[in-house]
Amino acid sequence: MTTRDLVLVALFTALVVALGAVPGIPVAALPVPIVLQNLGIILAGAVLGAWRGAAVAALLVVLVAIGLPVLSGGRGGLGVLGGPTGGFILGWIPAAFVTGLVAERIAPVGSPLGRTFLGVGLGGLLGGIVIDYAAGIAWLLAMAPNEAGLPLGERLAKTTLGMAVFIPGDLVKIALAGVITHALGKAYPIARR
Known part of the structure; x- marks a missing residue:
């Protein structure tokens, strides 16, 4: 990584941390709140590209692991990573990485708004929803006690259905990320890699 890469990774990590200043919104009995920080993760991949976007997320995970209160609500520490939201984090x-990979393949920097929106949209859907939800749901299934003795398939169906409440908000965040990525690409083109 060049010095420029390190600066961009640090800058976007700070952006994700700043989005954590907005407290999470609890949803009914679910152990996972609605947060804005995943918008920052999608933006990191879309604007910086796959590798630097993943570096932003990895640096954030390291900051959480060492106990810094960088997550929504001032949370941090290994207890958070081991808790119900750990899989999503x-x-x-x-x-x-996936958001950046798709965005850089479909919509190179300087693409028209529609193409940027498509690239970031597909990248955000695959990375920010499919990949992140799969990791989070798998983690929840592994961590949550099966007190009712339900079969794995039924637990998976119920957990996945419970997470569906987050999809509309995440779609809005992905659309917003597409618009912001396009605007940043015009004002300050950053070569994705």
């Missing part, structure tokens, strides 16, 4: 690394 760890899932940010491949989510940013």
Whole structure:
């Protein structure tokens, strides 16, 4: 990584941390709140590209692991990574990578708005929803006690259905990321790699 890469990774990590200043919104009985930080992860991948976007998410995970209160609500520490939201947080690394990979393939920097929107949209859907939700749901299934003795398939169906409440908000975040990525690409083109 060049010095410029390190600066961009640090800058976008700071952006994700700043988005954590907005407290998470609890959703019914679910152990996972609605947060804005995943918008920052999608933006990191879309604007910086796959590798630097994943570096942003990895640096954030390291900051959480050493106990810094960088997550929504001032949370941090190994207890958070080992808790119900840990899978979603760890899932940010491949989510940013996939978002960046798709965005840089479909919409190179300087693409028209429609193409940028398509690239970031597909990248955000695959990375920010499919990959991150898969990691988070798998983590929840592994961590949550099966007190009712339900079969794995039924637990998976119920957990996945419970997570569906987050999809509309995440779609809005992905659309916003597409617009911001396009605007940044015009104002300050950053070569994705």
